Amino acid sequence: MHKLLIKGGQTLEGSVQISGAKNSAVALIPAAILADSPVVIDNLPSISDVELLAELLREIGGEVTMDDQQMEIKPENMVAMPLPNGRVKKLRASYYLMGAMLGKFKKAVIGLPGGCNLGPRPIDQHIKGFEALGARVTNEQGAIYLRADELQGAKIYLDVVSVGATINIMLAAVRAKGQTIIENAAKEPEIIDVATLLTSMGAKIKGAGTNVIRIEGVNHLKGCTHSIIPDRIEAGTYMIMAAAMGQRVQIDNVIPTHLDSITAKLREMGTKVEEKDDQMIVEGMLDKKGVDIKTLVYPGFPTDLQQPFTSLLVSAKGTSIVTDTIYDARFKHVDELRRMGANVKVEGRSAIVNGRSPLQGANVRASDLRAGAALIVAGLMAEGITEISGLEHIDRGYEHLEEKLRNLGAIVWREELNEEEIEQVNQS
Ligand SMILES: CC(=O)N[C@H]1[C@@H](OP(=O)(O)OP(=O)(O)OC[C@H]2O[C@@H](n3ccc(=O)[nH]c3=O)[C@H](O)[C@@H]2O)O[C@H](CO)[C@@H](O)[C@@H]1O
Numbered sequence: 001m002h003k004l005l006i007k008g009g010q011t012l013e014g015s016v017q018i019s020g021a022k023n024s025a026v027a028l029i030p031a032a033i034l035a036d037s038p039v040v041i042d043n044l045p046s047i048s049d050v051e052l053l054a055e056l057l058r059e060i061g062g063e064v065t066m067d068d069q070q071m072e073i074k075p076e077n078m079v080a081m082p083l084p085n086g087r088v089k090k091l092r093a094s095y096y097l098m099g100a101m102l103g104k105f106k107k108a109v110i111g112l113p114g115g116c117n118l119g120p121r122p123i124d125q126h127i128k129g130f131e132a133l134g135a136r137v138t139n140e141q142g143a144i145y146l147r148a149d150e151l152q153g154a155k156i157y158l159d160v161v162s163v164g165a166t167i168n169i170m171l172a173a174v175r176a177k178g179q180t181i182i183e184n185a186a187k188e189p190e191i192i193d194v195a196t197l198l199t200s201m202g203a204k205i206k207g208a209g210t211n212v213i214r215i216e217g218v219n220h221l222k223g224c225t226h227s228i229i230p231d232r233i234e235a236g237t238y239m240i241m242a243a244a245m246g247q248r249v250q251i252d253n254v255i256p257t258h259l260d261s262i263t264a265k266l267r268e269m270g271t272k273v274e275e276k277d278d279q280m281i282v283e284g285m286l287d288k289k290g291v292d293i294k295t296l297v298y299p300g301f302p303t304d305l306q307q308p309f310t311s312l313l314v315s316a317k318g319t320s321i322v323t324d325t326i327y328d329a330r331f332k333h334v335d336e337l338r339r340m341g342a343n344v345k346v347e348g349r350s351a352i353v354n355g356r357s358p359l360q361g362a363n364v365r366a367s368d369l370r371a372g373a374a375l376i377v378a379g380l381m382a383e384g385i386t387e388i389s390g391l392e393h394i395d396r397g398y399e400h401l402e403e404k405l406r407n408l409g410a411i412v413w414r415e416e417l418n419e420e421e422i423e424q425v426n427q428s
């Protein structure tokens with residue numbers, strides 16, 4: 001087990017290359033199950049969620065090879081092996097094995113997913129979708145059993161706008177008979193990315209990226225090559241770091257329109273943000289103004305950037321109110337920020353940030369992936385050394401983190417936890 005150490009107060013300057021999107025990658029890899037010949041995925045981020053999914057595909061008989069940023073998945077020998085325990089519990093996106101295996105084999109047994117603990121994260125809308133397509137779904141001892149004689153297209157209205165349910169239903173519906181219509185679908189760019197891969201495989205999908213998706217089922221899907229879109233959450237995280245500590249930071253390999261909500265908020269704070277074709281240039285400044293943030297489904301402000309943005313607001317003038325409308329318990333970073341000297345309190349679904357309290361380095365723990373990002377932003381701003389444990393969360397979503405930060409001028413390194421620290425982690 002490791003911890004991340006940051007010596008705060010260094011200005012950031014230079015450029016950083018954004019990796020492929022985690023939330024696309026983790027859906028595209030299971031989607032390859034649906035093909036009957038090899039799928040090649042490019043621009044894949046080297047993160048632990050990707051490694052776990054590669055292992056899960058191997059468990060069901062897939063041949064998976066990785067070379068740098070490219071993964072080749074040979075699905076020919078895959079079988080509907082039950083996966084009730086083990087790796088499926090370590091990430092959220094293992095739920096995509098349900099849709100993909102149901103589509104391909106008409107049956108699946110998949111343990112309930114893990115992922116960031118952000119309060120309740122039900123999958124009732126996924127199940128409602130599978131049932132509408134004709135599957136019988138039961139929950140037995142923490143695993144979801146799905147079985148269908150055949151899948152039949154249906155009209156499905158999602159009660160909650162859900163990224164996972166939209167993609168999962170798409171994965172099953174591409175192999176259903178007839179037409180499926182998903183209404184009140186999520187519109188995130190990652191959904192378009194998955195629809196693009198499925199279309200290259202031979203699926204017939206219209207409307208991905210809008211709130212009504214129409215899918216015409218097909219009998220067979222073939223292999224293809226696909227390159228993943230840039231990770232807008234990783235890009236947004238570096239934009240936030242640049243706003244906090246940057247002189248001039250160029251963020252390469254981005255789709256600027258995916259970042260509109262973050263750009264708008266940074267500009268509202270007084271930060272200079274310049275957009276180029278596939279680059280953002282952010283110039284940090286000392287005199288930042290506090291702003292209010294409300295997370296919403298895309299194209300609104302992403303909940304996945306709420307936590308790091310809260311850290312940035314600690315350095316801004318005045319009071320800022322951060323409201324998370326997607327998750328009611330995504331504030332575990334706040335206690336840790338307070339340890340570092342931040343004046344932040346949580347009231348219901350909002351964090352109230354009274355800005356401009358100086359931060360001091362401290363020993364803090366990342367309770368989830370973006371809490372980790374929040375603590376890194378705070379560590380960069382703080383005086384002295386910040387030690388962050390819980391790196392297993394951060395490694396789920398940030399490729400080559402220390403290397404990228406060091407290239408920008410940050411002083412950051414990883415150290416092994418000592419026995420006493422391991423004991424503390426085990427007790428927490
Ligand atoms: C692997 C992945 O892509 N993870 C992302 C995905 O998670 P995930 O797909 O889990 O998030 P959803 O979009 O499904 O969740 C949105 C909201 O809907 C609720 N809900 C969802 C499904 C359901 O069946 N019932 C239900 O009530 C959730 O509790 C949450 O309050 O989108 C989230 C919202 O942008 C992001 O924070 C995650 O990074």
Ligand SMILES: C=C(OP(=O)(O)O)C(=O)O
Nearest residue numbers: 092093115116304369370
């Ligand atoms: C919540 C997140 O991930 P997951 O859904 O995979 O837990 C995230 O990426 O911020």
